[in-house]
Amino acid sequence: MWMLFIFIGDLRRRWAEYALGAAAVALVVAALVTHRAVTASAEESVHELAHRLGRNMLVVPAATDLSAFHARRFGSEALPDTYPDTIRSSRVAEHVRSIEARLYGNVRAGTGEVVVVGQDLDWPSLGDAEPAILGAEAARALGVAAGGTFSLGGRAFLALRIADPPPDGLDGAVFMPLAAAQRVLGRPGELSALRLGGCWCRIDVATLAGEVEKLVPGARAVTVAGMVKAQKGSVETMQRYSTVLHLTGFAVVALVIGSLAASQARRRARELGLLVAVGASPRALAGMFALQAAIAGAVGGVVGWALAAPLTRQLGASLLASPLAPPAGLLLPAAGLAALVSAGAALVPAARAASLDPTVVLRES
Amino acid sequence: MIRVDNLTKTFAAPGGGEVHALAGVSLWIDRGEFVAVVGRSGSGKSTLLFAMGGLATPTAGHVQLGETRVYDLDREARAALRRTEVGFVFQTFNLVPYLTCLENVALPALLAGSSRGEATDAAARVLERLGMSARSRHRPAQLSVGERQRVGIGRALVNGPRVLLADEPTGNLDPATADQVVDLLRELNGEGQTIVMVTHDLRLAARAGRIVRLRSGALDTDPPERVTA
Structure with missing residues (x-):
């Protein structure tokens, strides 16, 4: 006391x-x-990151700042959108099960910013509007619900669904066809990244990365194992x-x-x-x-x-x-x-x- | 009640060698006595007083308070003894500046294990006895020097000690206030309080029941002189 x-x-x-x-x-x-x-x-x-990227190999422009890339701040570095075909027609194709081309860009929209993700997947054809899938945060920023329409970069889109959880954890992203993303971002013929999938069973992953880099000049092949290790x-x-x-x-x-x-x-x-x-x-x-x-x-x-x-x-x-x-x-x-x-x-x-x-x-x- | 046996206290001198503050002092003080210890500056008066209170460990000799040999106790037990058996009064008052008078007086009671309520009740009673109730909420800086010394005396008394040891209690006071403080000490002595007061003022010392003179750390007269107040 x-x-x-x-x-x-x-x-x-x-x-x-x-x-x-x-x-x-x-x-x-x-x-x-x-x-x-x-x-x-x-x-x-x-x-x-390891969970998100799985066994993929990421091919990006050599000038890409990877820490910014993973922090979802995308620059103007680009690869030509002919590279997927280049790889498919090469001798490394036997080791690659899938190639997904993507174009990324940050766009101001509605009350905030969204990430535009263009993907060369099979998208449905909707006539006047382009199809899109949105993360919940992007939907909030654009004020749109599933089945609603919205405009981005002067183009009309229809929200097919609000993805929860969104692909790759990109909550603030608007996923759309690659061509639509190239138009919205004003980057025709450009890609930000290629995601190569495969088991890499019959080839050492570092060797494959070297082969890919030789095949597509100006690109850097980043393996998940390497990224995670770093x-x-x-x-x-x-x-x-x-x-x-x-x-x-x-x-x-x-x-x-x-x-x-x-x-x-x-x-x-x-x-x-x-x-x-x-x-x-x-x-x-x-x-x-x-x-x-x-x-x-x-x-x-x-x-x-x-x-x-x-x-x-x-x-x-x-x-x-x-x-x-x-x-x-x-x-x-x-x-x-x-x-x-x-x-x-x-x-x-x-x-x-x-x-x-x-x-x-x-x-x- | 207080027995001092052949008490010696030696300090190392700053320039080398030793200083004998006390050189074999023996003294007996009965219950209810009012003893004044006088002597010149440096004669060992205060060292003797502090040694009697368990604050200055002697180089040799013993101090016995009641049945307890003070320096046979360890430091913790001596602290406990000071809490209940001894009350110190100082020349410079040594009141805690940020505490009120009531809190200053209550402090030793709190140290002795009283609750806050018990301690402040006891302090209030003591302040009333000393005529200081009206000042209980004041801080030391708001008091006159005479009042500060009254609070200092109150603090020494709050746990009902066996002996009150006062080190030059009038040293910082004007003659009239000094007389009032000695009047108070005499009153307390009249109520049965044993008091040992160190002073260099022979006039005030003469008002005690007995005077003990120290010179160069030793008793000046043996047997001690008795004086009439």
């Missing part, structure tokens, strides 16, 4: 000091929570640095809280001497310092977790193109660990404070 009594009194007097300590802890915790949330999401996205490597590197980052972060917390506690111990020497004189034990004094530091640390941990929300959202949007939030399960560990590290950091100054000679400090005028 007396510790709380002293703490509340001291907090009223030195609130700015406590706020500074808690703010420093909050910044570190926010950085760590954000990092952890983004790392975890990156790991998930690797699995999702992305897993990135995630593993991030995780390796996570340990260093966490240790550094908590060292910063310890340094800040330890310095504040040391400064308090110096400035409150007379008050501490008095507490000893009126019967506070050295252990209790050390406990009081640890408690004060732990409270500041815990508050910093909670605020840090809350601060991580906008940071995670921002980073998730810019790095992974997906809305992220700090996991609720990290709140207690963040606050608890920050409190523990803060209390630990206060122990050395607390021990010094507890060993003060009260007969000296109480007689100083």
Whole structure:
């Protein structure tokens, strides 16, 4: 009880000091929570990518920025739409079970942006309107329901259905015939990617990729295995640095809280001497310092977790193109660990404070 | 009630060598006595007082409070002893600036394990006894120096200690206020409170029941001089 009594009194007097300590802890915790949330999401996205692309080989223009491509930001790089036939008529065709040509583009539409995906599949003929399949988000942006019509790039479309889940997880996409997409995007004769399917049983996938690249100049063949391997490597590197980052972060917390506690111990020497004189034990004094530091640390941990929300959202949007939030399960560990590290950091100054000679400090005028 | 046996306290001098703050002091203080310890600056008065209260571990010798040999106890047990058996009053008051008078006086009671309600009730009673009830919600900076010392005395008394140890309690006060504080101490002594007061003011010391003189860490007269207040 007396510790709380002293703490509340001291907090009223030195609130700015406590706020500074808690703010420093909050910044570190926010950085760590954000990092952890983004790392975890990156790991998930690797699995999702592997699941989404299956055993396909992706053939894209050599200049394509793959991270932007997977973040669904498509550039103007193109392959000629004659390449599927080139492959079909070549000697690599025996290894390829399917070829799907696609043209991608980002288009502003309705209340937001949609991804136009042109596919050379068997689409039904509808007369005046072009057929389309929409992801739920794209349907919302265009304000259209299944069976409804809408206009995109000056062309009329009929929404055959709203796909849930949408193909390849493209919730914001409008899937349409390749020729229609070329017209909407103003890119006649162009493709963004070819997806080659097969079992790659009788040929090494890297060899096949090399053959394809020779066959279609200006293209890059990306195997799923290679992509996943590269992305897993990135995630593993991030995780390796996570340990260093966490240790550094908590060292910063310890340094800040330890310095504040040391400064308090110096400035409150007379008050501490008095507490000893009126019967506070050295252990209790050390406990009081640890408690004060732990409270500041815990508050910093909670605020840090809350601060991580906008940071995670921002980073998730810019790095992974997906809305992220700090996991609720990290709140207690963040606050608890920050409190523990803060209390630990206060122990050395607390021990010094507890060993003060009260007969000296109480007689100083 | 307080027995000091051959108490010695030696400090390392900053330039090397040793300083003998106390050199074999022996003293007996009965229950209900009001003893003034006088001597020049550096004679060891305050060291003796703090040693009696369990705050300054002696180099040799013993302090016995009632049946308890104070320095046979470990630090935690000595702290517990200070909570209940000893009340300190200081020259510079040493009130916690951010607490009210009531909270300052209640602090030792909280330390002794009282609930907040019990502690504030006890503090309110003590402040009333000292004529400070009207100031109970004020902070130390809002009080006169005499009032601050009254609060300091109240804090020392709140747990009903066996002995009140006052280190130059009038050192920061003007003569009239100093007299009032000594009047208060005499009143408390009259009610049975054992008091040991360190002072360099012989006029005020003369108002105690007994004077003990220290010179260079040793008793100046043996047996101690008795004076009439």
